[in-house]
Amino acid sequence: MSTGVSVVGASLSDTGRVDTRTPYELHFQAASRALADAGLTRDDVDGLASTGTGLLAPVEMAEYLGLRPTWADGTGVGGSTWEFMLEHAVEAVQAGHARVVLLVYGSTTRADLKARRRRSNLSFGARGPVQFDAPYGLTLIAKYAMAAQRHMYEYGTTIDQLAEIAVAQRYNASLNPEAFYRDLITVEDVAASRMIAEPLTKLHCCMRSDGGGAVVVTSDERADDLPKPPVRVLGTGETTSHTAMSEWEDFTVSPAARSGALAFERAGVTPDDIDICEFYDAFTPMVLLTLEALGFCGRGEGGAFVEGGRLRVDGDLPTNTDGGGLSACHPGMRGIFLIVEAVRQLRGEAGDRQVDGARLACVNGTGGWFSSTATAILATRDYG
DSSP states (O other), X not given: OOOSEEEEEEEEOSOBOOOSOOHHHHHHHHHHHHHHHHTOOGGGOOEXXXXXXXXXXXXXXXXXXXXXXXXXXXXXXXXXXXXXXXXXXHHHHHHTXXXXXXXXXXXXXXXXXXXXXXXXXXXXXXXXXXXXXXXGTOOHHHHHHHHHHHHHHHHOOOHHHHHHHHHHHHHHHHTOTTOSOOSOOOHHHHHHSOXXXXXXXXXXXXXXXXXXXXXXXXEHHHHTTSSSOOEEEEEEEEEEOOXXXXXXXXXXXXXXXXXXXXXXXXXXXXXXXXXXXXXXXXXXXXXXXXXXXXXXXXXXXXXXXXXXXXXXXTSSSOBSTTOHHHHTOOSSOOHHHHHHHHHHHHHTOOGGGOOTTOOEEEEEEEETTTTEEEEEEEEETTOO
């Protein structure tokens, strides 16, 4: 099965420590590189999806990039935004509302924080539903810590099993020359790092970097005439869950159970068919709950599933092959990086971290505190 739509260009801006660029410049870098990768120019683009730079993000970015799109998307649902936007871009191309859609993001969260010389506030304010969490000090990190604690209580998952996720992703990052952190770590290193929100220490948490990325989407028909092998979008799914923690029905179940079911059904494949996974990983519990929700293992089985190096590039289920947000790059909303890495893997362009024979990828973005998820199944041109 196929949507009839492909990703034909994918690239990153400068990433890591970028003290001399603005977010707009990183958007421009990523967009220019992705269009060049696709063999297209800005004159070919009639659809634009962007968010994160302000109230009028897609309008501002269109102006900055010299575009006049007739289709635009400024969806904002946190880290899963780019997987949501991918589904929307697919629908736009299918409907004939756009021929070539550019998804682009850039952020200097590390540089901005350094310049202000203060800690970031991750409480997300005290208006709307979040006001009922705020008096209890439930920052973003604390909410993920609660999910981890509940999973450990319900299923006997251990903190060392969660640490295995960080260790595996650092191994993958060690093979990625663009990764922020490349030195190998152990489970003991994760345990010994500074406590952030019990039971999560610093190495269970994503790092902060600068950077951006972009992908270009068009029809399969047009894709076949472009210079690089297209990556087919076989199926997608999206969903939302909660903002107030009291409205999350079960702290051990990611809403990816819904978005993933839709994506796999629409793609006509199963988790057993998948060669690589690219999952949002702001914290190690996010990866574990995503694996269970998408059906790669049973509910409550994630702890045992991730042991033994299974998630390494040379493991049974290579996951976050670039090192993820835990080790490679995390400039605020990482969802676009998941798509870029999946495209590189399916094209065979990932260098030392390349997974041999990768033909089918599962991409899953998570926003907020398991507040939203979107899933995409991507495949090589010759898959099936």
